[in-house]
Amino acid sequence: MRRLVAGARSLAWPALLVLKVNEASPGRPLPSPAAPLAAPPATVLYFRLPMLPSPPEPLLGAGFVRELEVLQRRLEIRARSGASGEHLARRRGGAAEFKEHRAYTPGDDMRRIDWAAYARTGEPVLKVFRAEEDVIARIVCDASVSLDFGEPTKLDAARRLAAAIGYMTLARSERAQLFVAGDGITREHPPARGRAGLAALLRALDGVRAAGGTHLAKAVDAVVRQSARPGLLCVLSDFFDPGPVTAALGRAAQAGHDVAVVQVVAAEELAPGLEGDLTLEDAETGALVDVTLDAAALEAYAARFAGLCDALRAFARRHGATYVRARSDEPLEGAVRRFVSRSVD
Numbered sequence: 001m002r003r004l005v006a007g008a009r010s011l012a013w014p015a016l017l018v019l020k021v022n023e024a025s026p027g028r029p030l031p032s033p034a035a036p037l038a039a040p041p042a043t044v045l046y047f048r049l050p051m052l053p054s055p056p057e058p059l060l061g062a063g064f065v066r067e068l069e070v071l072q073r074r075l076e077i078r079a080r081s082g083a084s085g086e087h088l089a090r091r092r093g094g095a096a097e098f099k100e101h102r103a104y105t106p107g108d109d110m111r112r113i114d115w116a117a118y119a120r121t122g123e124p125v126l127k128v129f130r131a132e133e134d135v136i137a138r139i140v141c142d143a144s145v146s147l148d149f150g151e152p153t154k155l156d157a158a159r160r161l162a163a164a165i166g167y168m169t170l171a172r173s174e175r176a177q178l179f180v181a182g183d184g185i186t187r188e189h190p191p192a193r194g195r196a197g198l199a200a201l202l203r204a205l206d207g208v209r210a211a212g213g214t215h216l217a218k219a220v221d222a223v224v225r226q227s228a229r230p231g232l233l234c235v236l237s238d239f240f241d242p243g244p245v246t247a248a249l250g251r252a253a254q255a256g257h258d259v260a261v262v263q264v265v266a267a268e269e270l271a272p273g274l275e276g277d278l279t280l281e282d283a284e285t286g287a288l289v290d291v292t293l294d295a296a297a298l299e300a301y302a303a304r305f306a307g308l309c310d311a312l313r314a315f316a317r318r319h320g321a322t323y324v325r326a327r328s329d330e331p332l333e334g335a336v337r338r339f340v341s342r343s344v345d
Helices: 062-074 115-121 154-171 195-206 216-226 242-254 295-319 333-340
Strands: 002-006 018-021 098-103 125-129 136-142 175-182 184-188 232-237 258-265 276-282 288-293 322-327
Touching: 062 154, 062 333, 115 125, 136 154, 136 216, 154 175, 154 195, 154 232, 154 258, 154 322, 154 333, 175 195, 175 216, 184 216, 216 232, 216 242, 232 242, 242 258, 242 295, 258 295, 258 333, 288 295, 295 322, 322 333
Parallel strands: 002 276, 136 175, 136 232, 232 258, 258 322
Antiparallel strands: 002 018, 098 125, 175 184, 276 288
């Protein structure tokens, strides 16, 4: 019986996701069948051959950046002031009420400097309008072991999508902050502002590695709790355990945050292509389960996986949130376009 690593923690088979083949580990032999098994039919297995690692793909290639420069002009953040319900959405164009001046910081768009005020005081300041109040995108990236799968991996895709969302935010002279989620927030990076902050954001994303399990709801609650003002709250994950995290995101939406759910999946999770008698190991908990994969089991798995995606889609519609599903093996430009258009996939 082959032993494989599975990615879903809480979705009991037939919704456990088969991820990759492992050899039996010392001290943990594979279970022996009670009777000899007939030779199984030919099975398609997904595994990694020992080979030299290929050079990492840049988070933002030149072509991707050109696309983002166009898309950032259409990006709208629809946060609300918690107490008053006043919309803080910021969008280029249109008149807005002047509120105050803010000191210029490196990375701000110099076109927004109030040159008349500069002539009077000698200090560069920016005009802040009521519809432009300190908008921030908080990006929560799930870095649990279940994302370390696929070619490219789901984590690679999540990192690139996070970089794209951060780029569009910073290109608008707004702020972006990265949170890495494990058992709560495992890393919190300082907010970056303007184009000058892009290098720091990309360095932070380059350092994200998959490790351990995750308590995504705990991370979301912590981000909301420490947020002085609502803004864009974008969570990137495979969302294998959607109940707790969607409850936390619902609380964030009620607090005025503009919630975006970006689900990253691998091709093998959509169509596992496996059959026969297998032992599955949960990638995050190490729990083992013996299964027999036949046509009926795979059909039940497909229905359970579709139900997971439908639940995320229904959450987005209910809370006015954005839901985007992205495949790690496909170009991500399409997912970014859907994100900007505020689709519910």
